[in-house]
Amino acid sequence: MAKANKYGIHRVISPQGVLPQAATKIDNNMKIYSNEILIDVQSLNIDSASFTQIKNDVGADADKIATRVMEIVKEKGKMQNPVTGSGGMLIGSIAKIGEDLDIDLKVGDKIATLVSLSLTPLKIENVKAVHMNTDRVDIEGQAILFETGIYAKLPSDMTEELALAALDVAGAPAQTAKLAKPGDSVLILGGAGKSGMMCCYEAKKRVGPTGKVVAAVINEEERDKLVSSNLCHEVVIADATKPIEVLEKSLVVNAGQEYDLSINVVNVPNTEMSTILPVRDAGIAYFFSMATSFTKAALGAEGVGKDVMMIVGNGYTKGHAEITLEALRESPVLRKIFEEKYV
Numbered sequence: 592m593a594k595a596n597k598y599g600i601h602r603v604i605s606p607q608g609v610l611p612q613a614a615t616k617i618d619n620n621m622k623i624y625s626n627e628i629l630i631d632v633q634s635l636n637i638d639s640a641s642f643t644q645i646k647n648d649v650g651a652d653a654d655k656i657a658t659r660v661m662e663i664v665k666e667k668g669k670m671q672n673p674v675t676g677s678g679g680m681l682i683g684s685i686a687k688i689g690e691d692l693d694i695d696l697k698v699g700d701k702i703a704t705l706v707s708l709s710l711t712p713l714k715i716e717n718v719k720a721v722h723m724n725t726d727r728v729d730i731e732g733q734a735i736l737f738e739t740g741i742y743a744k745l746p747s748d749m750t751e752e753l754a755l756a757a758l759d760v761a762g763a764p765a766q767t768a769k770l771a772k773p774g775d776s777v778l779i780l781g782g783a784g785k786s787g788m789m790c791c792y793e794a795k796k797r798v799g800p801t802g803k804v805v806a807a808v809i810n811e812e813e814r815d816k817l818v819s820s821n822l823c824h825e826v827v828i829a830d831a832t833k834p835i836e837v838l839e840k841s842l843v844v845n846a847g848q849e850y851d852l853s854i855n856v857v858n859v860p861n862t863e864m865s866t867i868l869p870v871r872d873a874g875i876a877y878f879f880s881m882a883t884s885f886t887k888a889a890l891g892a893e894g895v896g897k898d899v900m901m902i903v904g905n906g907y908t909k910g911h912a913e914i915t916l917e918a919l920r921e922s923p924v925l926r927k928i929f930e931e932k933y934v
Contacts, residue, residue, distance in 0.1 A: 595624035597738035612710035619668035641672035657718035671709035678708030756933035760786035765911035781857035782806025783813035834864035879904030
């Protein structure tokens with residue numbers, strides 16, 4: 592069994608010289624190298640921006656969505672939406688471990704991969720179900736994890752579906768936990784979504800009694816859900832694609848003051864300036880949304896004279912799986928919402 596490049600570049604078919612995530616096509620032959628892991632895949636959790644784009648393109652029809660997912664994987668060797676560029680993550684069981692890997696896994700262990708499907712070699716034999724409300728696709732197939740690929744063993748104190756729903760967005764709440772400081776004012780765009788509620792919980796926990804967490808949502812139903820859950824201090828209804836509307840409404844509930852930190856977890860494009868405008872100079876705008884145009888963000892901030900630190904939402908930060916799963920253990924309210932809506 593030959594040893595391969597730890598970053599997976601040996602599986603890049605085109606264009607040569609790039610990493611698997613940037614490749615347009617990768618080799619999804621399931622014969623592993625000595626430093627790869629073979630996974631029997633149970634479910635794909637498609638990135639929210641990607642799933643929304645596919646659904647808008649082919650219609651809210653499970654069969655059509657399944658067909659489109661299979662077409663993408665057949666064409667690219669991985670599940671990477673050609674429009675959004677994003678992927679998602681998967682859960683499955685370990686089928687085989689390369690002989691050169693010294694890891695805390697054994698054949699049969701169930702894991703969630705914490706690297707994007709946009710770089711994961713994947714082969715789908717059959718789509719068994721499409722869960723429209725949770726962006727989950729159950730399949731029969733296999734995937735490969737590279738030597739540098741990160742993963743989490745599925746916990747024993749919650750269902751696989753619950754763990755998958757949370758780990759799918761693990762980067763956002765964990766990054767929020769690191770960025771939000773005691774006394775900060777924090778604005779979360781898309782606060783009623785899966786990652787949004789996680790971010791609200793972590794932000795409120797970290798800012799403490801002297802801070803404030805405000806969520807921006809799109810309608811009254813989302814507002815009522817957040818108000819009743821007490822996951823944040825204030826909720827405003829505003830269209831994230833309309834920056835002046837977001838600015839005005841968010842400042843009203845923050846005593847007219849700009850925010851120390853804004854977090855964008857929406858799944859639609861053209862929300863960059865709604866993230867930037869409400870933030871004070873030297874504040875932070877954190878873009879976790881995969882629908883973000885970083886060109887629009889950079890030029891937009893320059894255009895309005897905003898000296899803010901802009902952070903690209905990295906889906907990985909140390910301890911992100913542990914932080915995210917612990918939030919579900921700590922908050923019965925958050926856990927109940929996830930169990931009712933995302934499982």
